[in-house]
Every structure is written in structure tokens, then in C-alpha cells.
Amino acid sequence: MQIKKILILKGDGIGPEVVEQALKVLDAISQKYNHKFEYIEALIGGVAIDKFGVPLPDETLKLAKTSDAVLLGAVGDWKYDKLDPAIRPEKGLLGIRKGLNLFANLRPVKIFDELISSSPLKENLIRNTDIMIVRELTGGIYFGEPRGTEIKNGEKTAFNTMVYSESEIKRIAKVAFETAMLRNKKVCSVDKANVLDVSRLWREVVIEVAKDYPEVELYHMYVDNAAMQLVVNPKQFDVILTSNLFGDILSDEASVLSGSLGLLPSASLSGDNIGMFEPCHGSAPNFKGLDVVNPIATILSAAMMLKYSFNMEKEAKDIEIAVCEVLKQGYRTEDILKNEGEKLVGTSEMGDLIANEAGKR
Ligand code: IPM
């Protein structure tokens, strides 16, 4: 029996409905194993702007710091597109990542056998693909200074800075190599070292860190090539190590290999144990409240929380098995419905089915 305090940040758009499903599954697990999960709710993103005028209220960050883990839905809505960029919903997400020092973002791309026909790629290319993307999350061009917009030579000019220090590269590289040691011992470091100074330093530091992991095979790939390789030969990858911006782009691309962006979970970790867990997809405001979106990415994010933050390997496995089982029984949300005989269900029913299955074994 363990007691864990979990901060719940439902956020905007479809965030609340997918988080609700993950909570059903967590409840089933806590009952089965006699754990106590205490949920505390707070605001982030657009809903926080509406109530407090800022996307990340101090109270939210304070609660996060005193929790055992954070479970997040999604942030963002077009209705905030016209706001001052400093208070956009996305700033809340970036702020909490930075505030909790969540520099390591793990995004596992796994192919469910049941969903192979949902993949846009041919079956022989995709079968047995199993990739872990290790994305740097608190540095690079997302946070670099200087940034801004100014008048230069009589016209508006905007700029951002892509910047990484040796220590930032070193700590994320270590996460990638440690991760590879528990998998197939291969790291592909993705950069743009043929053009960018920051990538040349990236490569230099990664090669240095690799010396501590002689068992791990390291290779390097330019990001444009990596984007292409992901669709022509995804099976070659084990761990992909990359920076914040490249990781953002490649993880969306990699996620649909599995059939839908609605399947990809993520864990954001720091050296000091508070982790944040969120689906890789966005807030999809168009689908809000329609009970049509896929909750599996958020449910699998909750499983990652059990595994990475609470060391509950078995409980996490139960959730993964439950997801497979429900897919095997033919239940599909709209995004992954492809074949005759499959049963279309809504967000909430998918949550019930997986919770029920997870509570069983
Ligand atoms: C993600 C998202 C975020 C990011 C946005 C919402 C700020 O796309 O987690 O991949 O760019 O990191």
C-alpha cells in the first residue's frame, strides 16, 4: 500500500475528458492494489488565463512542487491566439516544465499489433517498430535569449536563439544512454551539425558522454535525414536523442507511425523525482466535449507515471496489458477505426473498458 499525491492539470480543449479516463484507470489500479492516490486539481493554460489572467498561476507551480507527480491533459485554444505571447496558454506548459526542471522528455513509440492496419506505413515497414525518443525539454530555441521582435532596417524583424550549454547536453545525453542500456543499446543522436554551431557542440558532448557507455552503439543523423528515415525504415531506431525543437517535430511524426497521435504518451522527468506525464497530442479544441477523441495516450501516460515516478512496474504493466486487451476485443475510437467488425466507442466508453480490464487481473 502506497499513498501518492497527484496534481491533476486538466487544461484546455479535450484535456479534461482524456484526463477523466486516465483517472478511472488509476482508480481501478488503486483499488486493486490497495494504494491511495490523492488527486489535487489546479489550473494551467487557457482556463488559468480566464480565471487568473496568467497561464501558470504561482499556486499551480507551488502545488506541483509539493506533489509526487503531475498528470496533465493539454493546453491551448485558438481563442487565445491574439493574446500577448507572454501569456499564451503554451507559456504555462513551458513554465511548468522549466519550473520543475523537467529536462528529459521520454516519448515511446510502440506499435500495437492490433493497429498495424491503422498505420499510414506498410505493414512490413512498421511491424516490430519500438522507439524511445529522448527529447531535451527545458533548453534550446524554446527558451533561448535573446528573443523578440524589433524594427530593423525599417521593417519588423523577429528572432529566437538556439542555445545549449555543455552541461545541458551532457545530462540529457546521459538519460539517453541509460535508457538505451535497458533496451537495445543503440542511440541515434539527431542534430543539424552540418549547419548549426549549437549542433556541433551537441555532437561533441554526446561523443564524450558515450565513452562511459562502451556497450552502447552511438550514431549521428542530421534531422532532415532522420525525418525521412522515420518513414522509410523506422525499425532501425532504438533510442533517438535530440534537442527540444527537433524532438517536438520528430515525435509528432513518429507518433502517427503507430496509427494515431492519440496513442502516444510521454513522461517529463528531472533529476529530482517529480515527474509530469502528458499525452503528446494537443488540446484539439474542435473536438472538445464531443466524446470522440482517443484517451489512450493519456491513459498510457498515467501508466508511465506509475512506472517512472512511483516504481510501480507491475501496476503500470497492468494498464498496458489492459489497453492491448481492449484493442484486441475490437474496440476503437474514431481515429483508429479502420476495419470491418471493429466496434466504434466514444472517449468515455473507451475509458470504462480499459479501467474495467485494468481492474481485473
Ligand atoms: C508538445 C507540444 C508543446 C511543445 C506545445 C503545446 C508548447 O507540442 O508537447 O509536443 O511544443 O513542446
Ligand code: MG
Ligand atoms: Mg509537439
